[in-house]
Amino acid sequence: MPEIEMPYRVARIQAWALRVPIRTPVATSFGVMHNRPAVFLRIEDAEGAAGWGEVFANWPAAGAEHRVNLLIDDVAGLVLGREWSSPTDMFHELSRATHIRALQCGEPGPFRQVIAGLDIAAWDMTARRGGLPLAKLVSSGARDLVPVYASGIHIDAAGAMIAAARAAGFRAFKVKVGFDPGADPGKVIECSRQLLPQEALYADANQAWTREEARRFLKSAAEARLGWIEEPIACDAPDGDWLDLAGLDVPLAAGENIAGADGFDHALSLGALRFVQPDVCKWGGVSGNLAVAQDALRRGFVYCPHFLGGGIGLMASAHLLAAAGGSGLLEVDVNPNPLRDALASSGDFVRDGNWHLSREPGLGISGIPAELRDHVTLTREAG
Structure with missing residues (x-):
């Protein structure tokens, strides 16, 4: 820090x-x-x-x-x-x-x-x-923009939602897939076929599956070439389950339901994850999340802040990612949410696959x- x-x-x-x-x-x-x-x-x-x-x-x-x-x-x-x-x-x-x-x-x-x-x-x-903008206070070398991805996309509505997100400037998309223990990988494969060159697809199961269910889905969905599968099993599942899934071809992502420096140290030391996703509003704020991000980057992991809430937390997540560096992406839920959009609308900040940070002091929030x-x-x- x-x-x-x-x-x-x-x-x-x-x-x-x-x-x-x-x-x-x-x-x-x-x-x-x-x-x-x-x-x-x-x-x-x-x-x-x-x-x-x-x-x-x-x-x-x-x-x-x-x-x-x-x-x-x-x-x-x-x-x-x-x-x-x-x-x-x-x-x-x-x-x-x-x-x-x-x-x-x-x-x-x-x-x-x-x-x-x-x-x-x-x-x-x-x-x-x-x-100073918060990112610049934390790091004089902080970036002015960070890569972004569209999240909150229900797999059953993915076609229309991805098209709308693409038109809004997104170039990466995350679909929610954990609604059924026997989830049909065909829907994810079809989404991947609709991607344009240089676009990426990710999936989130929200801790829904057992290890066996997750293995079955990931093996069947190999053709989709997912950038990651997020929380395929419970965050507190046995270490062996996480390590078993890490042996498959799809990188693992998690972190929104991990808390505390010890919790993240254990997750990073285990080595099952590739993408580390703490949530600034669930634990740690800027102080805890920046320390986790820096530790993750030192160990060779990718820091991708998780976020699903209002505009203040989203702005804080953007500044954290800009200050931390690395190759991670900023998560932006694309479902309607006036509590986000009135303060941090993607229409104001997202262009060409990137979130462009405000140059206002702090988070740029006036009220x-x-x-x-x-x-x-x-x-x-x-x-």
Whole structure:
């Protein structure tokens, strides 16, 4: 991690839960999203500098409002009024201070997600104070653009969705395939045949299969020449299952459901994965994810940030990838989501297969757009 010394004292924390109804539900192997939720937060220091963050809120269905209450009622008191030497200092101390609380209630995930959102906001505020885009604060050699791929594509709608994503500037696509233990590889093969030269296809099973089911699918789908298969089995499946699948011809990808430096160290040391995909809003924020990215790149893996949420987290993911370097791609869900598009629309940032980063200080987020205010279900603050 870079040694960023720009002390701050948080004087105020604001948080919003938002939900937007959608016409077409977003389906995964483990559940269906009937609306698009998000938790946005803002921190402000004693001098009035501010930063924006996002907390993972897709699951469970009532997750967004829960995370807002957890932030304000249980975590804010650990943050307010204390001088922090850096966002990374705050991230590690909050992780330590909430460990027993998370054990006591059996909810390590929600605590990690709230801390991740606070970390993103602290980095955004620090970059704004320095007058730099976040990527440039973290690395002076950060890129101005990063490769991008379209995700959230249901295999049964892949033809039309890939065509639309291609027209929007994407050159790589990820299809969801984990809806059936006996998933038909023919659909994926047909998708691959529709690709243009220089385009790539990936697949995501969302932890749906057993090792035997995954082996059967991957062997049958060899003709599709997938760039990776993401979470073909549960992230906590035995190491031997992951190593067994790694012996096949399709590279393995995972990381959104791994948490903690030890968890990622184990995954990288095992060597089954080729693509490492931590989620900035689920664990680690900028501090944890950048450390994992740098470690993965040193060991020869590819860092590809996972993301499925609102616009703040997507912007943070783009800046992380730009700062970390490597050959990874930025994930952009192409299902309708006003909570993403009002802040980070692919129409504004995606061109010719790349995401072009804003040159505004921090993440380039100035606030919650007016058109989203009617979708706020809960707002709270502390300080």
